Amino acid sequence: MPTIRKWCVAALAAAGMMLSGAAPAADWKPTKPVDVIVHTGPGGGSDLLARAVVTILEQEKLVPVRMNVLNKPGGNGAVAAAAIYERKDDPHTLGFITSVWLANALTTKEAKITIFDLKPIAQLLLEPAVFAVRADSPYKTLKDFIEAAKAHPGQLKQSGGSITSRDNIVREQLQHATGTKWAFVSFPGGGARLAALLGGHVDIMVIEPQEAGEQVRAGKLRVLAQLSDKRLPKWADVPTLKEAGYDIQTTPQIRGVVAPPQMPTEAAVYWEGRFAALVKTAAWKKYVADNELEESFLPGKQFRKSMDDTSKELHDEFVKAGVKVVR
């Protein structure tokens, strides 16, 4: 595949210039299997993404060695962050992070090592989401739901994850903007959240578009609004929050790659280049389209800024929502 090689070279060169500044990047290549550390068990979101990325990197021969996904579950990323940190200057270790790590850094005092102690390599994706209700629900628009919440304060229910999750933050923002209140019921897994909605035990949920798609097609769910700045390709007829009449800046759900803190610059440049090449492959584009994700590649430096910005937004939202912030 000559085109891909060309891309790689170009991306590598570009990335090299961005990261290393004056010193030209030395040629570095992995020489032994690489550990890819994720914070979920097998089957979790980060685990599945990491395995898909590793598969594409290997299939496209972008990396000359094998890459093993290593599950370090626990503490919403705290255990995995510590595991990556312990690898000090190892150029053969990478980690996959999500916004959960940012939230965790703010709320968990035990997490002495956080995402900000690690070396950012590249941001890969943003995860879009939509507000959905049951298809037989009386709420045809988000406005209907908000009006109902106004009429019956505290009685409507939303299923979601932890209170530090994006689901709850957007709820807090909407409540704040509209002076309404509804309940937030935490469930540990996406399956249980969806089951609670389909079974009529809650009224609304924030759901990933790909998951919602099948339920909509089967006539089980209706999507009211999407939590993104512009409409997603497959949901062209669904308004964004702003279009639905609620001018709310939602915090993005980031997915990206980090490395041990003292990874040598030439290795970091190499990895940044690999991921820059990855996001240009057809296999990646197909993966992103199939799972209805939003491409958002950023090299290390900008990734760091993106994390900082998101962290600040999260901090403010947590304070407003009354979540105990420790940092």
Place this chain on the structure above:
Amino acid sequence: MELLTGLLHGFQVALAPASLMMCVLGVVLGTVIGVLPGLGPSATIAMLLPLTFKLEPTGAMIMLAGIYYGAKYGGSTTSILLNVPGESSSVVTCIDGYQLARKGRAGPALGMAAIASFIAGTFGVVALMLVAPPLAKVSLAFSSPEYFALMVMGLAMVVLLAGDSLVKALLAMLVGLWLSGIGTDLFTATSRFTFDTVELLGGIDFIIVAIGVFAIGEVLGNIEPHEAPSMIPVPKGLRNLMPTWDDMKRCRFAFANGSIVGFLIGLLPGAGATIASFISYGLEKAVSRHPEEFGKGAIEGVAAPEGSNNAETGGALVPLLTLGIPGSGTTAILLAALTLWGFKPGPLFIQDSPNLFWGLVASMYIGNVLLLVLNLPLVAVFAQLLRVPSYAMFPLILGVSIVGVYSNASSMFQLGLLAGFGLLGYLMRKLAFPTAPLVLGLVLGDPMERALRQSLMMSQGSLAILARPIPLTLLIIAALLLAVPLFRRLNAVRMQVLDNET
């Protein structure tokens, strides 16, 4: 009619040489990882996932499903032989399985585990095929209040798991409940009892506790000087290693119990195979005519949970395939695999992809037969393991336990926990505390707390939400479970008094 044509079509798919090969591969692999503690089906399927992209999806799905239910067959082996649960769903099997092995009946116990798994596993597939779509709706009626009542019912079973002292059993259960509270709280993101350690943020994995108190505790107890080193007799000849006709007759109810309870609990995305096996075991003991034999080597105590965790597979596939809702780590990976291959698990899945659905169902019939044929001759091989003298056996058990725990999380901290719980298990044995209630409390504590808090969030704090029909029924059953032994005991006292008077 539609069903028959579907099934016939499915067998056409599943009996094609390539599919058959994948099925054999899956169930053999599943059995192996089931036997090995630590390595579970979810990790194995996740590791194999990239390889399946080059395969034809139906064959790949048949193989991955084979690993999923094959592991449940293999899980009982180390439970029975070494008191080390091979899978989390085989924890209960340790209780009576290991006692049977110590009596020289390891062969029948292993054989019965395979037979019960076959019967209930097949029942699970039949039920999946016949009732999948209508039952999927029923499973949605189950929400937090229902789960809470189910977990309370599970905890009430502690009176059945108790030995001579109910007080000691309840104490052990409370410790288990406390342990389940360790870690980050889902609702408030605050950490509880973590003592500022990162490792405890994720809570304590119950399989570590189970291996610690069961296996390590047992080894520590056994290495104390005995008058005569006990050697477990192993009868010779395959015939003597198989369950007798009497055993089969004793297990008639256990087969039905395991099949039905396992399937029904499998339907609920929030319960799972471990809880199914505990509840089947408890039910078996509750209705048994000789409950006193449980815990001392009752073969029904193997048949019921092993059947139950296999029937659970069929049940768990219902919400997965008909609603797109996974209930466990393993089914979540199967869901991801289906999505990656371009299928759309959800309400329209069976209609959209009949080939895959019926091929999978048919392959599960075949796979269960294969597993029975594979596992029964293995009984003879495994049973010989007990001829190993104790000076080699105990290090073997320790080694298997340590490797099992380490391969799960590759963390030294977890090994420290294992040692700690091994010591706790030893102390509990010395002080005659039953260990099973501790493990039960740990398994049920977290889902129970969660379900109660979710219920109260839904009802704005009103307990009336627990008065819905299903939770109410389950709570009444729980109350009866608690009350019956008390009445029996009171009755026994009364009888004694009457006897003394005359």
